[in-house]
Amino acid sequence: MLHVNLIIAKDPAEVGKLAADIFQDIVNAKPDCVLGLATGSTPLPLYRELIEREKAGKINFSQVRSANLDEYKGLSGDHPQSYRYFMQENLFNHISIDPANTIVPDGLAEDADAMCAAYERKIEAMGGVDIQLLGIGHDGHIGFNEPCDHFPVTTHEVELEEITREANKRFFNSIDEVPTAAYTMGIGTVMAARKVLLLATGKDKAEIVKQSFFGPVTPMVPASILQFHGNVTVIVDEAAASLIK
Ligand code: F6R
Secondary structure (H helix, E strand, C coil): CCCCEEEEECCHHHHHHHHHHHHHHHHHHCCCCEEEECCCCCCHHHHHHHHHHHHCCCCCCCCCEEEECEEECCCCCCCCCCHHHHHHHHCHHHCCCCHHHEECCCCCCCCHHHHHHHHHHHHHHCCCCCEEEECCCCCCCECCECCCCCCCCCCEEEECCHHHHHHHHHHCCCHHHCCCEEEECCHHHHHCCCEEEEEECCHHHHHHHHHHHHCCCECCEHHHHHHHCCCEEEEEECCCCCCCC
16 A cells, blocks of 8 residues: 555646645645755756745745755855755745745754754744655655665764765766765654655656655665655656656
8 A cells, every 4th residue: 555645747847836736735724834845956846836826926935934954064055056055046035935934954063963953953943844845866865864774863964875976966066076964854853744745756766766655664765764654745747657557
């Protein structure tokens, strides 16, 4: 039996629209809700859709709060490849959200452990995440929780796998510039969200989508843990669904 609500959309644009419908319902029902947000290519159609919908008066972000999944270690928020910068450029600068109500792990933290612990407390103080948006890495990572022998619980520092640095080097001048470490919410942080929405698009995600939701739950495929969350929606395009029968 499939333990997640799986929706197959035609293409990335339709994935973005269907995801935006879910966000719209949550924000309209709870105007000061807490959105758990992700970076990467996959959420871009969703973010574009949300910007358009606020312009059209269908959604209002003025009271919304947000907590991002992760950030590169060593990059400041104004570095063009930092995840804080990505969020400003692709969403926050174009909607009415108050920047003071958005949190992203601090890539320049001097005391990494203290910053991570404080990040968890900030999410708790916000009342927890209402909907956590996720992409998925080719190795099954969610946030920067890479395959390993256990499920890390809380926000922590991680060394990045070569496959992840390779996948992300397209945004940098060369692989040498891709940070070797990052901060990420833990699997426990993600699992504590009241709802999880995972998006995957493209043929290159088909194999990991199959492994994550139709295979065994294992920390070697971090996203597979979502099978144990009671309220998960997975929206994939036809290409990413191509290995699911
Ligand atoms: C981003 C994140 C990552 C990405 C994943 C997929 O904040 O946490 O887990 O969601 O690497 O990235 P894209 O969407 O670029 O394929």
